[in-house]
Amino acid sequence: MDERGILYFATGAKYVAEAVASAQSARKLMPKVPIALVTDEAKAPAPFDRTITIPGGEYPLLAKVRSLGLTPFRRTVFLDSDTFVAQPFEELFDLLDAFDIAAAHAPLRLSTFRFKEQEIFLGGVPTCFPEYNTGVVAYRADPGVLTALKGWVDLYEKQLAGRLKPWTWDQLSFRETIYKSGLKLATLSNEYNYRLPFPQVTCGPVKVIHGRSADIAGILQQINQHRRYRVTVPERFRSVAMFIEDAD
Numbered sequence: 001m002d003e004r005g006i007l008y009f010a011t012g013a014k015y016v017a018e019a020v021a022s023a024q025s026a027r028k029l030m031p032k033v034p035i036a037l038v039t040d041e042a043k044a045p046a047p048f049d050r051t052i053t054i055p056g057g058e059y060p061l062l063a064k065v066r067s068l069g070l071t072p073f074r075r076t077v078f079l080d081s082d083t084f085v086a087q088p089f090e091e092l093f094d095l096l097d098a099f100d101i102a103a104a105h106a107p108l109r110l111s112t113f114r115f116k117e118q119e120i121f122l123g124g125v126p127t128c129f130p131e132y133n134t135g136v137v138a139y140r141a142d143p144g145v146l147t148a149l150k151g152w153v154d155l156y157e158k159q160l161a162g163r164l165k166p167w168t169w170d171q172l173s174f175r176e177t178i179y180k181s182g183l184k185l186a187t188l189s190n191e192y193n194y195r196l197p198f199p200q201v202t203c204g205p206v207k208v209i210h211g212r213s214a215d216i217a218g219i220l221q222q223i224n225q226h227r228r229y230r231v232t233v234p235e236r237f238r239s240v241a242m243f244i245e246d247a248d
Contacts, residue, residue, distance in 0.1 A: 100139065122176075152174055
């Protein structure tokens with residue numbers, strides 16, 4: 001088992017191609033970090049160093065959650081296929097010296113703030129503990145973490161079997177699982193998981209963009225033109241429509 005590496009999940013040619021583009025952005029900036037792909041394809045193309053083949057047919061988001069437990073690395077940074085690596089983030093592996101798992105807050109901190117009926121998924125967890133977005137997750141492959149990841153799969157599968165489905169997909173089950181796991185959780189700033197479809201406040205360089213756009217390069221140039229406070233507001237959830245910087 002390699003000490004550290006980046007893990008992707010993608011099924012079907014469209015999303016495998018998307019993962020390839022993301023992995024290429026990571027490989028360009030971190031050429032020595034191995035990259036693996038969990039997929040239903042027989043063999044993943046470059047730049048993936050390793051392919052972990054799974055059966056097809058499972059609900060993709062549940063299969064994604066399951067894929068985190070298949071990591072071939074002792075320390076993993078999992079990235080969704082619709083991410084773009086703008087700057088190296090090897091410090092995320094070092095963060096795992098002190099923490100078991102790390103992720104960034106979801107832009108919608110709690111589904112129940114918008115959808116009261118989602119309260120059935122709160123699981124007794126205090127509402128001051130928010131949802132975390134699972135498109136960028138750093139974690140150790142320790143027994144306790146792997147047990148928690150398996151519990152996440154089980155809980156999400158149970159939620160999907162109900163009449164009412166979780167509005168924020170796998171986030172509510174992740175929230176409850178992590179809260180009850182006893183794991184040491186580090187909260188990443190959104191510079192490590194810049195959710196393109198939502199308003200964002202940043203300070204410092206954005207390292208990972210998470211979202212789809214035909215003009216990622218242009219958006220990055222605008223967002224990372226300086227390191228002071230920036231507020232970005234997306235237009236139609238696809239491109240940056242407003243850019244507000246501080247007066248310094």
